[in-house]
Amino acid sequence: MGEPTSNLDELPAFEKLTKLARNPFDLTEPGGLSPQRIADFICSGGGFDLLYATQRLDNAVIGGLQQLADQANAVEMFLAMKKGAVINRFEGHESENRQVLHTACRDVFSDTPYSPAASGQAQEQLANLQTFLADLESGLLINEQGEPFTDYVNIGIGGSDLGPRAVYLALQAFGLPDRRVHFISNVDPDDAAAVLEGLDLSRTLVGVVSKSGSTLETLTNEELARAAFVKAGLDPGRHFMAVTGQGSPMDNPDRYLRSFYMYDYIGGRYSTTSMVGAVMLGFGLGYEAFVEILRGANDMDRAAEERDIRNNPPLLLALLGIWNHNFLGHQTIAILPYSQALVRFPAHLQQCDMESNGKSVTRQGDRPAYLTGPIVWGEPGTNGQHAFYQLIHQGTTVVPAEFIGFRDSQYAEDILIQGTTSQEKLLANLLAQSLALAKGRQNDNPNRSFSGNRPSSLLLADRLTPYTMGGLLALYEAKIVFQGFIWNINSFDQEGVQLGKVLANRFLDHFIALREGHDIDRQDQLTDWTLLESAGIVKKST
C-alpha cells in the first residue's frame, strides 16, 4: 500500500537535516538574499508560484528535504490515497478503516479517474446538483407565492461550515445577481437568531449539512430554523434541503425538498469540493463557477504528484513547514492572505490542518518523539500589519509565515492615490513584509532594531477566481496530507473531540434532570455539580 513503516526520526535524512539545522541559512548576511537566490527559489504548479528564498535553507537542506520526502514515500502514499487505499486507520487498534477520497470529487475531467467508483458517485451528485440549479433558473423550483428563491442559509458546523464559508466569501465577487448566502453554525442560539432575523423566509432555501445526520449543533439549528419557518406560516418541506450520508437519520426525502449525498470516504474538513460545498456554492455562484473550483483543485491534485519537490508546490510547502517546525523548532505558522476576500480562509485551515495533524500517536500507536501539527493562525494583510505583525517582527517567539497574494484584484475597481493603485499598495506591502522579516535591520536604538532571519514563503497566483480558489484549497489539503504522511500519523480521524462530547452530555443530563425535577446523583458527579454551582449556572445548594 506504500505506507511508511518509519517515524520521521527514523528516516535517514532526519539526522542529516538535524545537523544542517544547527546552522540554518543566514538571510541577514550581506548578499545572503541575493537576486539569484530569489530567482532560483521558485516552485510553480497548479496555477500558483511558491517563492521560498526567504526561508532559512540552502541547496543542502533542499536536498535533505527531497530525501525525506522520498524516504517517507510521500508521493507514493498520495497516489495510493487517490486510488482508494484504506489509509484512515491504525495498525493493531480499532479505527475508522476508511478510504480517503476527497480528490475523487474533482477527478471528473478524465475518462480514466484514479478511483472510478468514487468519481462516479461524484458525477451522479453533480448531475443532481445541475438539475436542482436548472430548476431554480427555469422557474420549476419556486416558493409558495411563485417567486424565485433569493437567499440560502447553510446550516452546518466544522467542515460543513468553515471551508464552504471561506470559499463563498472568497468568491462573492463572482456571485449571481439576486442570490445571497448566509451561514448558521454555532449552537449559540444568538447565531441563528441574528441570521434569521434579517431574512425574507418565504424566498429562502435552507441547506442542512451533516454527514452523520446526527450532529447535535446542526440538528438543533435546523429545528430552530424550521420553527421560524412555521411561525412565518411557511412549509419547511418546501424550503429545507439535506446534504448528508446515504442512510443517515437525515436521509429522509419526505422532510426535504431535495437531498444530496456525501460519502464516508470524505472527511468533513476535506469536503468543500463535495456536495457539502457544492449545493451552497452552486446556488450562490452558479454551476459553471463550481465546476471551475473543481478544475482548479484537480489541476493542483495533479501537480502534487510530481516527485521533484522543486516542482511540487504542496509537497514543498509541507517540507518547508517540517523544516521550520521539527528542525528549527517553531511551534506555530501564520497564514497571511493579502486579499480581504480570503478573510475566513485561515479559519478553514485551522480546522483542516489542526484537526488533521494535531495528533500524538503514530500509525502504529506509538508516541512520536517529535512535534506533529503546528498551531495555525492568521488574518488578512494589510489588516494584520496593523494588528499582530509587531510580534512577528520583534517578538521573542519566531513565527514562520505563509503569505498568499494575487497579482490582480477581483473587482478591478481601483484608484490612483499618491501615484499608485490600491492593488499595487497591497502587493508592495506583501513583498516588503517578507523582505523585512528575512533581512531585518540594525539600529542604535535597540527598540528600532529588527533581528531578521524570520522565515516566510510567498504563494502567488494571477487573480482569486473560482479556478485558483479550487487550487488553493487543494494545495493546502495536499500539504496537510503530505505532512501527516511524513509524521507517520493518521490525518483523517478526530478522536480528540470525543471526550468533550461525553462530558458535555453529562452536563446536559444535569440540565434535563433539573428541568424535569428528577433526582440527581450529585455525589456521583460531584465535580460537575460543583462546577455548575461555582460558575453560577445553577443555584448553589445550601
Next chain:
Amino acid sequence: MGEPTSNLDELPAFEKLTKLARNPFDLTEPGGLSPQRIADFICSGGGFDLLYATQRLDNAVIGGLQQLADQANAVEMFLAMKKGAVINRFEGHESENRQVLHTACRDVFSDTPYSPAASGQAQEQLANLQTFLADLESGLLINEQGEPFTDYVNIGIGGSDLGPRAVYLALQAFGLPDRRVHFISNVDPDDAAAVLEGLDLSRTLVGVVSKSGSTLETLTNEELARAAFVKAGLDPGRHFMAVTGQGSPMDNPDRYLRSFYMYDYIGGRYSTTSMVGAVMLGFGLGYEAFVEILRGANDMDRAAEERDIRNNPPLLLALLGIWNHNFLGHQTIAILPYSQALVRFPAHLQQCDMESNGKSVTRQGDRPAYLTGPIVWGEPGTNGQHAFYQLIHQGTTVVPAEFIGFRDSQYAEDILIQGTTSQEKLLANLLAQSLALAKGRQNDNPNRSFSGNRPSSLLLADRLTPYTMGGLLALYEAKIVFQGFIWNINSFDQEGVQLGKVLANRFLDHFIALREGHDIDRQDQLTDWTLLESAGIVKKST
C-alpha cells in the same frame, strides 16, 4: 513614578516560581480537581467571575504569583498610568514619551477622576457625540433628500477597526432599528468595493478614523469611497465625518460634516472606548448603550486596582498567563468565547496583546532573557470544537485556553431539543471542555487517550450586554498592561511595524517609476527588482 527597575527574572519570586514549575499541580490525579478546589479558585470583579481551578497551580504558586505582582509594583504602575504618568517611553533611548490614558475615557462617572484633564476632554467629546446623535434623531441631520441616515461605514484599520468592529458585532442584538454599520479596513480594493456595492449611499454616513490623519490604507479607502459618492451624484461633505487627532491633516472641518477628536495619550489598540469606537457605536446602538460600555469598562478599571490577586480578575489573568508562558513554557494562548457574537473579539485581542507585548527590549533597552508576549489566537466555541480542538486535546503542543461564556443568551430566542435549550448546550460544552482538557482520560487504544493537564480558565458573566462588553474590553486591556509591567517592557509603542512600511515605500517607488516612465536605478535595489520580477508582478527584463 512607581516604575519597575527590574526584569522579571530579577524579581525574588522568579526563582521560587521556577522551582515550583518543576512539579506543576497534577489535574489528572484522582481527587486533584476536587469540588473544594473548584469552589475556592474563583476570582470575581467588574461583573465577571474567573474560574481557574483548571490551571496547573496550587496555593504555593498563587502565593508566588502574588509576590511577583507585588515585587513588580503592578498595581502601583497601573494607578500611576491612570493618573497620567509618562509610561510610554524608554530609558536612555528616543521614544514616544507619552502618557497612557485610555482609562480616562471611561473615568467620567465621578467628580474626582484620576486624570481630570483627559477625562475633561473625554466629556467634551461625549457632549459632541450626544449632539450629533440627537441631531440624527430630531431630523436636523438628514440627507440631500431630507431622509434620515440608515447606514454607517467605518473606514479605519488596526485599532480604528478591530476593537470597534468586535464590539459592534458583539452588540448587534442591541442595535437601533433601521441602523446598520459596515466596515472597510483593508487597502485591498476589493474590500471597499464589496462593502460599497450593496449600499444606498444617499442614506449612508462615512466615518473616517485615523489618529495621525495620514494612515495610507485609510486615506486610500476614503478616496475610493468619496469617488463612489461623487459618482452617485452626492456631496461627500454631507456624508463624511472625521475622527482624528487635533491638528492632524484630517482635522479640516471644511471637508467633513462633523469632526471628533482623539488624543495622543490613547494608543490605537486601546481606543475603542474613545471617539474611535464611540461615533460608530453611538450611531448603531445609541448614546445610552455606549455610556453603558463606558460604565462596564470603568468598573473593571476599578476592579483592577485590587492588590489581592485573588480578587482582581485582570491581574490574576495576567499572572496565570505568565505562569503558563514563562514558567511552564507554553508559547501561545487560545481565546475561546462561547458566544457567536464575540466572533471578532479574538482578532481584537490579537492586536491589543501582540502589538503591545510582542517586544524584545526591556524599558532599559536590554534584551530580556525570558519570553514576552504570547501568540494569541482563537475562534468561538462550539465552532472551534469542530475545528482545531483536536490539537488542543491531543496535539504534541500544549495550548493554554481562556474560555469566555455567558449564563444567558442575548436574544433569548431558544428552543428545547432533546430536553435542553441551545444555551444549555452551549454552557454544557463550555464546562465540559475545561474539564476534559484538565482531567484527560486513559484508554487502551492510544488514539483514544487524552493526556489531560492542559490548562484553561473560565471567564463568566451573566449576559453579553453593553455593560459586560465594556468590562470584557477593559479586563483584557488591563491584563495586557499588567503583563507588560511584569515583563518590564513598553506595551504602548509599535516600532516593529516601521521596517515593513519603509520597504513597502521602496516598492511603491518602483510602481510610480514604471507608471511615469522614469528610469529606475535597478542596480541600486536589485533585490527588490528581482523580487518584483520573480513574483511575476512586473515583466522580466531581458
